[in-house]
Amino acid sequence: MEFCPLKLRLVVWTMTSLVCVCPHEVTVKQSDLKQCDDDRRVCVTDLRDCGHQRTASTQETLNVSCQYHMSLKSLTCGWSLHPDGHAEPAVSLIFSSTFIIYSCTGIFNPVALLNVTARIRDYALGREVWSRPRTVFLYDVAKPISPVLSLRRSTENSVVVSWRSGDSVCRLRYRVEGALTWTEAPENVTSHRDETLTYTIKDLLVSTAYRAAVACAEESGIWSDWSSEVSVRTLDKAPSRPPEVCYRVEQRDSGGPFLLHLMWKDLDLRDAGGRILGYRVSYEPAKKKKPQPQHRRIQNVTELTGLLVVEEGNYSVTVAAFNAAGYGPAARLAIDTRRRSALLPVRHLWVSSSFPTEKGLLVQWENPSVPPSVPPVTHLAVQWRSGTPPSNISRWTAVDPPNTSAVIGDADPNESYVITVVPVYNQQCGPPQSMPASLQQGALMEAVQLKVVGVTKTSVSVVWVWQKKSGPIRVQRYRVKLRKDSESHTLSLWPDQWQLTFPNLTPNTEYSLLLLADDSSRNNIPVKTNFDEGPAVAAATPLLLLAVVVSIVSILTRTLYKSYFFPHICSPRGSNTGRWLMDPNHQKTADRRVLDLEDFQVACVLGEKSLITLRPSSEEDLQKDQEVFQEDASLLSVDKLSALPLSAEYPHDAPGNPEDKERQGNKERPGNQERQGRPAEEAADVGPFPQKEDEAPAGRECEYVAHGVYRISCKAPIGETDA
Secondary structure (H helix, E strand, O other): OEEEOOOOOEEEEOOOOEEEEEEEEEEEEHHHOEEOOOOOOEEEOOHHHOOOOOOHHHEEOOOOEEEEEOOOOEEEEEEEEOOOOOOOOEEEEEEEOOOOOOOHHHOOOOOOEEEEEEEEEEOOOOEEEEEOOEEEEOOOOEOOOOOOOEEEEEOOOOEEEEEEEOOEEEEEEEEEOOOOOOEEOOOOEEEOOOEEEEEEEOOOOOOOEEEEEEEEEOOOOOEOOOOOOEEEEOOOOOOOOOOOEEEEEEEOOOOOOEEEEEEEOOOOHHHHOOOOOEEEEEEEEOOOOOOOHHHOEEEEEOOOEEEEEEOOOEEEEEEEEEEOOEEEEEEEEEEEOOOOOOOOOOEEEEEEEOOOOOOEEEEEEEOOOOOOOOOOOOEEEEEEEEOOOOOOOEEEEEEOOOOOEEEEEOOOOOOEEEEEEEEEEOOEEOOOEEEEEEOOOEEOEEEEEEEEEEEOOOOEEEEEEEEEOOOOOOOOOEEEEEEEOOEEEEEEEOOOOOEEEEOOOOOOOEEEEEEEEOOEEEEEEEEEOOOOOHHHHHHHHHHHHHHHHHHHHHHHHHOHHHHHHOOOOOOHHHOHHHHHHOOOOOOOOOOOOOOOHHHHOOOOOOOOOEEEEEOOOOHHHHHHHHHHHHHHHHHOOHHHHHOOOOOOOOOOOOOOOHHHHHHHHHHOOOOOOOOOOOOHHHHHOOOOOOOOOOOOOOOEEEEEEEOOEEEEEEOOOOOOOOO
């Protein structure tokens, strides 16, 4: 015996009270019945009911009704009861007949006439209720056999089903496959014996799968069980709208081909006309003349993105969706590969989850700061697609630029997704930013391998690596912290970053570098800033400047200041003329001429109009001779020397002095003073030319040209002068 408690609660409102009527059902099979020994006309479900006497005070009219299941050889009886307690009562049924029952296993047959009594015991309240006997003719209460439903045909918004039934009234119900709520047909269908009934279910969704069932009732009013569900599907309709498409041009190599990225939004179900099988992408060079078919390139894709390799120039691109019914209208783009989008990608993309509190994914980002030359973003496309192949489920939604977040609802807890955010300006797409995520773990990315790459006096630079999350731990955000006692510096980490710098730190200080996953520390790295040499340099700089000043003053005191306050006075004693005048070994002559310019001239030995070029033995000798010549010429002028009180006792040519003869012989050989070891001062006394004792003849001219070269012009014939 099967007891079905509280299948339906009927609430009846009155003006003063609320009455609750609770129907109950019990299904009894022939195998559940037992025959009473003291009464051969009674079969019970509980032997304790045999021979039990019931009184009129315990009997109630419970509106007992029964249905006979001929194929199952079972009887289902139900009644209504006003319960006083919340506990489920114990129920048993008593079947009696006017004839002797030889076996309780055969009493359920279509021609049987039975009296049915229900006994209800509530042990919690100590109460027992008997129903009044209900006479049931099983043939009249036999439940019809369920019909068999089949599909005849379908259209874009309707299906036609059929079934066979006897003299009965039938009703139909249907629902979208996967839904829990059924929808019943607005009217019942009457059928005659052995008639095939057809029914058209209208106003259905395009390209949608449904499940349908039918039940019939004969003259007894007992409804059959619902037939087995049949799956039906409406037909596809060609898409009614073109997809929303945007593009982005990228050039990987200079002078190479261009990559044309296309992205579009999937059509809504009502616009798609059914299940989209794919998209046809065609492109061709844009020309003024009518394009030729051989220039057009066509490719079919099943995803919401396309990639074309094109050359530089103008192109005409079309994208059209198609299903089983055909192609829809195409979206058309006029693209110039030389005009590239200046849109910037979003920053700091992150995905978080609050499952199971909220069944959705929260996508957050930051809009970049753009210069005035960059066009404004018309909207942001947030796309999410299944990250588990081979599923290609993809959806997207549009978000206005001021907003920096979006919620993806109805996410599957057992599915992972790839979420992409793309800025869009008219039909141009910016660079995308993507991140894998799931409802159970949130963002499927984690920061690892944190290390220090640069340390200065006031800053510390760190790097890290992003990788796919390896554990089931859900992290809402990652941060890196640099702390020392009460001083703390914290920076957030984002997937579009891999390096950060902590500025404004204290020099020569030890810090602790922490990688935080929410509030949990994963790494602890000690780091120390460099020593600040600024204060030491500032203290030493005045001392160094003072030492430099003292050194400069000391040097100037020994040189410049000394010559300024104690000037150098020239002494005649040190000049060549002074030494010559003070020499006691001069030759005495009767002639008072001290200096005859003719002695400095060279005798002409080559004849008239002949030149003799004399050059010092070296540049150093030349420079010395010129200096002596100029000094002697300035000091030994005739006027000055004639005023000197010279003695007349000096002979012009005094013989007998071997040193004077030797000195005079050396004078006759020009340029030999330095080679014979004489001092430079003595060589300078006679100038750069040899001096002769005898007066040279007239007519000789000597001219100094330049750089130690002398030109001697002789007008006298050869032989008039000494060589």
